[in-house]
Amino acid sequence: MSRSVRTRPEGSGQALSEAYDTALLDLDGVVYAGGSAIAYAVESLAAARAGGMRLAYVTNNALRTPDTVAAHLTELGIPTGADDVITSAQAVARLISEQVPQGARVLVIGGEGLRVALRERGLVPVESADDDPAAVVQGFGGPELPWGRFAEASYAVSRGVPWFASNTDLTIPSGRGIAPGNGAAVEVVRIATGAEPQVAGKPLPPMHRETILRTGARRPLVVGDRLDTDIEGAFNGDVDSLLVLTGVTDGAQLLAAPPQHRPTYVDADLRGMLSGQPDVEALEDGGFRCGGWTAKAGAEVMGLDGDGEALDGLRALCAAAWSAAGEGVCELDGGKALAKLGL
Helix, strand or coil, X not given: CCCCCCCCCCCECCCHHHHCCEEEECCECCCEECCEECCCHHHHHHHHHHCCCEEEEEECCCCCCHHXXXXXXXXXXXXXXXXXXXXXXXXXXXXXXXXXXXXXXXEEECCHHHHHHHHHCCCEEECCHHHCCCEEEECCCCCCCCCHHHHHXXXXXXXCCCEEECCCCCEEEECCEEEECHHHHHHHHHHHHCCCCEECCCCCHHHHHHHHHHHCCCCEEEEECCHHHHHHHHHHHCCEEEEECCCCCCHHHHHXXXXXXXXXXXXXXXXXXXXCECCCEECCCCCEEECCEEEEECCCEEEEEECXXXXXXXXXXXXXXXXXXXXXXXXXXXXXXXXXXXX
């Protein structure tokens, strides 16, 4: 049976931290940016935890180990244990372990996070295509990863060794701007070999499965800032999601979101976990109302009238845009409507 297409953000009479048992939180753009905590993150997460919600941190970055990530979060004032961190390295290590024998050698193109995850699954990291690996795994290895590592992967993959990737994010944020991510490195080996890797990270199912296995969540809420990883990952896992506007997604991208990129809820930052969410009401004239705002899809542009909280206006605009687009992408101009909201 096909899944129904989301045409508006949902409301919630309960605080989200009470309605869901576990928050599956992205890190960069949600909890921190450039290594520093995002405004309201520390106190919001503390309040959610105090209310009984489990917090788990889910990252596509395969370079850092869970211990390292947990230590960083704890330094920011967010007490975290290694068991609270789920990485794409863990997800890809499980995927490999299900396809090769226990104790098999795996050629690692990446950092310590991958090696630790492989050892956890009883696999043996090796460094050369001549070490008779049963698999090749590629994950983000940081800016100093030597070019020769890509050649080593290519030698093994060209010989028919199964190839895996932690994730295929083309870019990664840095303190100086946007840098090439693991997906760019994967493209190097793809071009050299013509092969296709099995991929584990967000938004694909192996990553979601890893989070559920490790957290035991029964009613999880994915919290993220990216439509194409966090929100699509929630869609693929058939669970609800909260988009926060502290990261890369802006209002225009949200209005143009295809069905798999439409979040259940939209809020400014992690304080949205601690409150209910307002309903978006469908009007008889085809418009949508949220709070003091009314939005409607016109012939070429999005219309917006009213006043009040800007987020309510954005939610109403999402309903109008997504309803007009159906299973497609809204191509109406929402620029003037978003400008009214300061977005």
